[in-house]
Amino acid sequence: MEHTNQELIQFPQLNKPAPNFKARTTHGQVELGDYKGKWLILFSHPADFTPVCTTEFIAFAKHFDKFKKEGAELLGLSIDSYYSHVAWVRNIKEKFGVEIQFPIIEDLSMNVAKAYGMIHPGAADTSAVRATFIIDPEGILRAMVYYPMTNGRSIPEFLRVLRALKTSDTNSVATPEGWQPGDDVIIPPPKDMQAVEERLINEKEAVDWYFCKKQI
Incomplete structure (x- = not known):
């Protein structure tokens, strides 16, 4: 692979240690x-x-x-x-x-x-x-x-993302588009077929086996 004379750009990676400084x-x-x-x-x-x-x-x-x-x-x-x-x-x-x-x-x-x-x-x-x-x-x-x-x-967006990350870490959940504190969160998908059936029976807010929200 040919490289130009331009210096290669390094990019940090998500979920890896941030570069020290x-x-x-x-x-x-x-x-x-x-x-x-x-x-x-x-x-x-x-x-x-x-x-x-x-x-x-x-x-x-x-x-x-x-x-x-x-x-x-x-x-x-x-x-x-x-x-x-x-x-x-x-x-x-x-x-x-x-x-x-x-x-x-x-x-x-x-x-x-x-x-x-x-x-x-x-x-x-x-x-x-x-x-x-x-x-x-x-x-x-x-x-x-x-x-x-x-x-x-938009600075409020970074505040929103920070709150969403903290919520995901604390509760082992994901957050939907535009999530704000107090909104429903998303439950991770089931890990096996038995969990799929249990979710569809027991979770009131399960739209389908892969899509289920809840309040925390």
Whole structure:
């Protein structure tokens, strides 16, 4: 197989350990191990002092307390300097009246961005795309989403996914499209024919043997 001169892009894998990192941030040096025992929302943005990124950071900040309530920490990243991050955070507070409470990684070396597959040459060679990673308390990557440069993310969706993951872990269930806390969850399919028949007889909300919801 022929390879181009372009550097191969590495992508992390779901349900595998998240790539380790140690980096300088606006709140001091951090590493992945600092977040053990907590959920971590790691997200990248293309550049400081850009309008779409500013709207996203404001939204993350406005949902900061909700993420904290779920036992999750926020950690931003872009391939900008510490000084640029500080100036941007101060600008957001001055111009929009919003305080950015979470740290932002300085990644001038692009080491963290490359480890997490945030650099997409088709989009830009020197900017991280809008990538979001949800890492569980054991350091396992549980969800990841990539967005194009031109379009901002919906921050409530990441809060929803976090709550859904926690619900699935606690109750050994799946969640349907658009699930919100309080909605019915989906019971895993039966493992054998006997369980199939028992489900159809005993489960009131069994539409069919493979599709059954319940309240928790």
